[in-house]
Amino acid sequence: xxxxxxxxxxxxxxxxxxxxxxxxxxxxxxxxxxxxxxxxxxxxxxxxxxxxxxxxxxxxxxxxxxxxxxxxxxxxxxxxxxxxxxxxxxxxxxxxxxxxxxxxxxxxxxxxxxxxxxxxxxxxxxxxxxxxxxxxxxxxxxxxxxxxxxxxxxxxxxxxxxxxxxxxxxxxxxxxxxxxxxxxxxxxxxxxxxxxxxxxxxxxxxxxxxxxxxxxxxxxxxxxxxxxxxxxxxxxxxxxxxxxxxxxxxxxxxxxxxxxxxxxxxxxxxxxxxxxxxxxxxxxxxxxxxxxxxxxxxxxxxxxxxxxxxxxxxxxxxxxxxxxxxxxxxxxxxxxxxxxxxxxxxxxxxxxxxxxxxxxxxxxxxxxxxxxxxxxxxxxxxxxxxxxxxxxxxxxxxxxxxxxxx
Numbered sequence: 390x391x392x393x394x395x396x397x398x399x400x401x402x403x404x405x406x407x408x409x410x411x412x413x414x415x416x417x418x419x420x421x422x423x424x425x426x427x428x429x430x431x432x433x434x435x436x437x438x439x440x441x442x443x444x445x446x447x448x449x450x451x452x453x454x455x456x457x458x459x460x461x462x463x464x465x466x467x468x469x470x471x472x473x474x475x476x477x478x479x480x481x482x483x484x485x486x487x488x489x490x491x492x493x494x495x496x497x498x499x500x501x502x503x504x505x506x507x508x509x510x511x512x513x514x515x516x517x518x519x520x521x522x523x524x525x526x527x528x529x530x531x532x533x534x535x536x537x538x539x540x541x542x543x544x545x546x547x548x549x550x551x552x553x554x555x556x557x558x559x560x561x562x563x564x565x566x567x568x569x570x571x572x573x574x575x576x577x578x579x580x581x582x583x584x585x586x587x588x589x590x591x592x593x594x595x596x597x598x599x600x601x602x603x604x605x606x607x608x609x610x611x612x613x614x615x616x617x618x619x620x621x622x623x624x625x626x627x628x629x630x631x632x633x634x635x636x637x638x639x640x641x642x643x644x645x646x647x648x649x650x651x652x653x654x655x656x657x658x659x660x661x662x663x664x665x666x667x668x669x670x671x672x673x674x675x676x677x678x679x680x681x682x683x684x685x686x687x688x689x690x691x692x693x694x695x696x697x698x699x700x701x702x703x704x705x706x707x708x709x710x711x712x713x714x715x716x717x718x719x720x721x722x723x724x725x726x727x728x729x730x731x732x733x734x735x736x737x738x739x740x741x742x743x744x745x746x747x748x749x750x751x752x753x754x755x756x757x758x759x760x761x762x763x764x765x766x767x768x769x770x771x772x773x774x775x776x777x778x779x780x781x782x783x784x785x786x787x788x789x790x791x792x793x794x795x
Contacts (some may be wrong), residue, residue: 417490432482444483450510451476453792455548459504460784470503486526493534493575495521520558528565530577536672537563537577540617540647544660546728548788549749549767550731552676554645555666561604571611577604581623596626597633602671614650614660623671625692631699635788639701641692655714663711670703675730675757676710692781694738704740706732725750751788761792 429436429445430599438446453474461468497518499505506514523532534542539554547555564576572635581602602624608617629637645666652659668674670692677690693703712726727748737784749767756762770783 419723421605424793431484433714436480436482444481444751446482447449447476447478447480449795451478451479451792451794455791456506456789457786458788459786462782462784467504467507470501472505473500473661474498489525492523493523493525493570494519494522495503506539520737530561533558533560535559536561536579536604537606538576538579538643538645539620540606540608540615540619540664542610542615542617542665543647543649543662544714545662545744546722546724546751546753547712547726547749547764547767548751548790549747549786550676551726551747552675552708552709552728553647553666553672553743557602557794561603563757572607573607573610575605579603579604579621596628596638598624598627599638600624603737604738612651614648616648616708618645619645621671621674623692624672625701627693627695627776629695629702631695631741636699636701639670639693639703641668641703643668643671643674645674655749657719658714658716658722662713663709666706667705669705669748672704672706672732673773675706675732676706677732679729690732691740694734694740696738703739704732704734704738706730716790720755721753722755723750723752741773745769745771747754759794762792763790764788765790 402552405621426440427747428704429438432445432447435447435449437447439446439571451474453472453476455472455474457467457470457472459470474497474607476495476497479493481492483490497520498517499514499518501514501516519533520534524531527696536554536557536559539556541556545551545555559579561577561579563575563579565573565575572773577600581598581600582661589720598787604619605621605623606617606619609615621643623643625641627636643666645664647662647664649660649662652661666675672692675690690706693701696702708728708730710726710728712724714722714724716722727746729744729746731744732742734740747769749765751763751765753763765788767788768783769786773782782787
């Protein structure tokens with residue numbers, strides 16, 4: 390019996406060994422390697438490596454709900470408005486032997502009603518917007534981004550309009566030279582159509598743009614804050630005929646100084662900023678919109694006009710703006726801000742000289758990171774000069790904003 394049992398076990402063991410040897414000769418399919426998303430900490434929080442590449446990507450966005458009251462001037466004017474804004478932003482960065490290669494895209498879409506959509510009448514408007522889209526490669530910047538005339542470090546948090554070149558996005562081609570120790574300089578070709586409202590001929594037709602604005606700056610950034618000197622040259626052209634010939638083109642210009650000072654001795658995140666700008670024939674750089682708008686007032690700000698002698702005369706102006714940001718607590722902050730602007734023309738000009746000042750404040754609560762709930766009040770006053778019977782024009786506006794950034 391024991392002999393039979395031994396033979397049986399030996400046979401089973403032999404068969405198992407033979408089967409194992411044969412199985413070892415068969416091809417084995419290897420499992421595909423799992424490629425996990427890796428965190429990229431080189432450029433800050435939120436970046437990750439695009440699988441299979443050395444490019445770091447950050448996906449962000451914003452949702453804003455805003456409600457505006459603007460004091461009406463006539464019964465036909467809207468006084469309230471609703472706005473919903475959605476934003477998606479993609480930031481891709483790659484380190485190269487030539488420096489950082491960056492591609493940035495920010496897309497926005499607004500749904501506006503009331504005073505946001507039209508000053509009179511009813512209706513709604515949806516406005517898709519490619520707010521920014523640019524490539525940076527070393528010192529080169531090409532595409533649509535914030536004008537280099539402004540100091541991007543200025544920590545203003547005003548929601549209403551102030552009279553300084555307040556972060557406009559323009560199409561441009563620029564190169565930044567970095568000198569080290571916080572110093573840099575930028576030379577930029579920018580679309581001049583954004584920063585202008587030229588005088589037209591009697592038919593309301595303006596001349597075409599033939600040259601971009603030339604913008605340059607010199608900037609210093611340090612632990613205490615930053616300071617920037619900026620300049621711009623702006624071509625002035627009109628479609629007006631005098632004696633059978635078109636009026637000669639002129640060159641307008643603007644210069645500005647902007648300073649941002651960190652105030653951690655008051656509270657973490659506190660900052661003070663100031664901007665002073667002078668413009669001759671380039672009033673858009675004072676912060677006036679290209680559509681002749683001077684807030685709620687009916688005044689106009691044009692770069693130039695044709696005088697009685699058939700010459701193109703420029704308007705001149707200057708503006709001062711500033712603000713203080715203060716954190717009362719880590720979750721409650723407040724901004725106090727204001728601006729003063731003056732625009733002058735000759736006595737024969739078809740538009741009037743004026744002064745304008747604005748002052749406002751907001752209070753913002755951030756109960757959790759990325760969420761802001763705030764209110765703002767802004768007062769504006771326009772004083773046209775040289776017009777008999779026309780008094781100061783002033784108005785109040787108030788905003789409620791709820792915003793989530795991610």
